[in-house]
Amino acid sequence: MALESKGYHGNIARVNLTTGAITVEHPDDEFYHTYLGGHGFIAYFLYKEVPAGCDPLGPENKLIFACGPLTGLPFAGSGRHAVGAKSPLTGGYGGGEAGGFWGNELRRAGFDALIVEGAAERPVYIYIKDGQIEIRDAAHLWGLECKPAEQALRAELNDERVRFAQIGPGGEKQVLFATISNDLNEFVGRGGMGAVMGSKNLKGVAVRGTQLPEVADMKKILEMNKWLATEGKPMYQGFGELGTAGGTLGSSQQGNLPTLNFRFGHWPGRTPHGDNNMVDPTEACLTTDEHKGAQAITGQTMKETGLLTGTENCFACVVKCKRVTESHGRYEIDPDYGGPEYETIGMMGSNCGIDDLEAIAYANMRLGALGLDSISCGATIAWAMECVEKGLIPKEDLQGVDLRFGNVDAWLCMLEHIGYRQGFGDHLALGSYRAAQRYGPEAVALAPVVKKQELPAHEPRVKHGLGLGYMVSPTGADHMHNFHDTGYTKATRGLHPLGIYKPLPTTDLSPEKVRMVMYTINWRHLQNSAIYCMFLPWNMEQVTTLIRAATGWNTSLYDLMKIGERVNTLSRLFNLREGLTHETDKLARRFLTPFENGPLKGRAVPEEGVNDALHTYYSMMGWDRETGVPTEGKLLELGLGWTLTKTCV
Amino acid sequence: MQVTVRAQGHLKQYCQTPVTLDLPDGATVRMMIEASGIPWDEVGLVAVNGRQAPDEAVLHDGDQVMLLAPMEGG
Numbered sequence: 001m002a003l004e005s006k007g008y009h010g011n012i013a014r015v016n017l018t019t020g021a022i023t024v025e026h027p028d029d030e031f032y033h034t035y036l037g038g039h040g041f042i043a044y045f046l047y048k049e050v051p052a053g054c055d056p057l058g059p060e061n062k063l064i065f066a067c068g069p070l071t072g073l074p075f076a077g078s079g080r081h082a083v084g085a086k087s088p089l090t091g092g093y094g095g096g097e098a099g100g101f102w103g104n105e106l107r108r109a110g111f112d113a114l115i116v117e118g119a120a121e122r123p124v125y126i127y128i129k130d131g132q133i134e135i136r137d138a139a140h141l142w143g144l145e146c147k148p149a150e151q152a153l154r155a156e157l158n159d160e161r162v163r164f165a166q167i168g169p170g171g172e173k174q175v176l177f178a179t180i181s182n183d184l185n186e187f188v189g190r191g192g193m194g195a196v197m198g199s200k201n202l203k204g205v206a207v208r209g210t211q212l213p214e215v216a217d218m219k220k221i222l223e224m225n226k227w228l229a230t231e232g233k234p235m236y237q238g239f240g241e242l243g244t245a246g247g248t249l250g251s252s253q254q255g256n257l258p259t260l261n262f263r264f265g266h267w268p269g270r271t272p273h274g275d276n277n278m279v280d281p282t283e284a285c286l287t288t289d290e291h292k293g294a295q296a297i298t299g300q301t302m303k304e305t306g307l308l309t310g311t312e313n314c315f316a317c318v319v320k321c322k323r324v325t326e327s328h329g330r331y332e333i334d335p336d337y338g339g340p341e342y343e344t345i346g347m348m349g350s351n352c353g354i355d356d357l358e359a360i361a362y363a364n365m366r367l368g369a370l371g372l373d374s375i376s377c378g379a380t381i382a383w384a385m386e387c388v389e390k391g392l393i394p395k396e397d398l399q400g401v402d403l404r405f406g407n408v409d410a411w412l413c414m415l416e417h418i419g420y421r422q423g424f425g426d427h428l429a430l431g432s433y434r435a436a437q438r439y440g441p442e443a444v445a446l447a448p449v450v451k452k453q454e455l456p457a458h459e460p461r462v463k464h465g466l467g468l469g470y471m472v473s474p475t476g477a478d479h480m481h482n483f484h485d486t487g488y489t490k491a492t493r494g495l496h497p498l499g500i501y502k503p504l505p506t507t508d509l510s511p512e513k514v515r516m517v518m519y520t521i522n523w524r525h526l527q528n529s530a531i532y533c534m535f536l537p538w539n540m541e542q543v544t545t546l547i548r549a550a551t552g553w554n555t556s557l558y559d560l561m562k563i564g565e566r567v568n569t570l571s572r573l574f575n576l577r578e579g580l581t582h583e584t585d586k587l588a589r590r591f592l593t594p595f596e597n598g599p600l601k602g603r604a605v606p607e608e609g610v611n612d613a614l615h616t617y618y619s620m621m622g623w624d625r626e627t628g629v630p631t632e633g634k635l636l637e638l639g640l641g642w643t644l645t646k647t648c649v
Numbered sequence: 650m651q652v653t654v655r656a657q658g659h660l661k662q663y664c665q666t667p668v669t670l671d672l673p674d675g676a677t678v679r680m681m682i683e684a685s686g687i688p689w690d691e692v693g694l695v696a697v698n699g700r701q702a703p704d705e706a707v708l709h710d711g712d713q714v715m716l717l718a719p720m721e722g723g
Contacts, residue, residue: 238661247720253701486719491690
């Protein structure tokens with residue numbers, strides 16, 4: 001039966017790599033109304049179809065590429081898609097989102113989503129073109145880094161416009177934080193989705209198409225985009241100039257920039273101590289120039305030194321926030337891999353004791369080529385550096401690599417070894433938590449994780465609500481489907497439609513703050529289901545209008561918030577079924593420990609306060625206050641009653 | 650006294666190029682923001698001469714001020 005909803009093809013492709021079966025499903029309107037797209041689809045299919053306890057790197061796991069009703073429409077922010085699976089890093093719900101042009105092209109190829117099942121015996125890629133799906137041999141692509149793989153694929157298909165979501169050597173070798181990248185500088189970064197793809201012997205998914213689904217009110221969408229491109233321009237123009245990288249110095253000044261495995265929140269830079277590669281962290285942090293290191297690696301410096309040679313956009317976007325760096329000096333930096341954004345600068349830079357921006361830009365390129373998450377990679381290397389400093393890792397394990405904070409050569413070497421799973425890099429490819437198991441409880445305590453996933457470059461000791469958000473995020477520590485307290489200390493304009501008018505300090509963990517966090521997180525899950533880029537200044541009413549214009553639904557902010565809440569709850573159910581109980585809703589010990597120095601000297605996340613906030617969050621979500629298990633009433637209210645027969649907690 | 654103000658991120662819509670403000674002696678960061686015309690509640694962080702400064706910090710002649718919007722992503 002044809003869909004009444006506009007904005008969708010009504011086609012979800014399913015490819016079984018074990019049997020070779022290719023099918024197309026046609027969900028009904030109720031499905032689309034209920035799950036919307038993006039993470040909505042992912043949460044639904046993972047809970048419904050992935051058996052409890054399955055090996056994330058085994059054939060029973062499913063890899064789901066999901067667009068939403070907004071993907072590919074002609075407005076800024078629509079170039080985005082989500083990918084999810086059971087995560088090999090956390091053992092629970094996994095997934096992320098990427099920008100660029102791939103999602104747009106999958107929609108033009110005729111599909112709302114793609115489910116990949118089973119595992120191929122030999123390397124393959126999937127090719128989808130205008131409704132036709134093929135499984136093709138990828139032996140000639142396997143082993144290639146991302147740029148040569150994309151070039152070879154385009155040459156094979158004789159089509160420079162085909163878009164390729166692929167894994168690099170990191171995913172092929174199942175590094176637990178391997179990415180799926182598209183357009184060479186867009187990444188589904190977190191949770192090891194690339195490893196899942198590698199375990200299926202799937203090198204990539206190539207898409208090409210010419211036909212978007214019919215939308216209800218294209219005139220409205222174009223009118224809104226025109227507003228953004230003209231009257232709305234001042235709202236984002238400044239952001240495009242320096243991108244997220246421009247926030248690096250300010251982040252240090254706030255105490256928010258991860259430094260030396262999150263030991264500090266500000267980056268003074270390296271203090272030469274005999275050997276120029278050596279950093280004495282105590283000395284570094286007693287320098288009077290507290291932010292010199294951050295200054296050296298911030299977006300302004302990237303521009304002023306000429307390392308930044310351009311900016312790029314995603315599909316239909318006017319902001320152009322993506323960095324492009326190029327160099328032919330100490331390092332050959334290929335602009336096709338883009339340039340380092342804030343997370344890479346923080347996690348691979350200050351967090352590892354590095355203040356050499358050109359080296360960071362080179363590392364960014366190598367991460368892109370190999371297909372590794374810069375957040376988990378940087379955090380894992382930094383964890384290892386601190387363990388080496390404390391004598392927790394025997395020298396012989398390092399196999400000759402002098403892995404100390406600030407040692408650029410060792411840092412670059414380890415990045416390659418992780419990507420190719422060589423030497424000690426093979427062990428670090430497990431992520432900091434699993435790598436730590438071999439070295440005792442002190443090493444484990446230093447792993448900066450929630451649910452075994454490393455924290456990104458936003459400090460919970462600065463933003464306590466964010467800390468709560470890390471604890472309850474279904475994917476482990478994640479800063480995107482999360483709340484940033486710093487935006488709501490003076491005004492709450494963006495949250496007025498949800499009835500929140502009172503600003504609160506960053507350190508507040510009262511029930512009022514928990515409500516702010518909870519509403520924001522649910523909205524973020526909606527954003528990741530619709531799916532569109534959060535960096536555009538679309539407000540809640542505008543997003544509601546865009547979805548109405550795409551689908552023709554008489555939807556509302558209330559309905560959309562309920563969708564977000566549903567996705568949040570369903571992903572939690574998946575985790576509970578996989579054994580990720582409330583015991584895993586915990587911050588690593590480091591974040592409960594006061595900063596020794598810096599702008600926020602003495603500040604920690606208060607353990608009792610954040611635990612109280614956690615139980616309040618459970619209660620507010622309609623989950624059991626003690627265990628965080630969604631109640632029957634809440635599941636029924638959200639239309640998730642079907643899970644009651646599948647829940648085993 | 651005079652202070653020089655620069656803005657980054659989306660605050661650039663209010664302050665495209667560095668601007669020099671004339672302020673009375675003893676003016677605070679908050680007073681400076683209000684004098685600049687930039688909405689106070691959109692400013693996430695203020696750095697004076699490279700160091701983070703609260704709203705009540707007193708400015709001095711020749712201070713270099715940077716205004717940043719709160720950042721959430723990366």
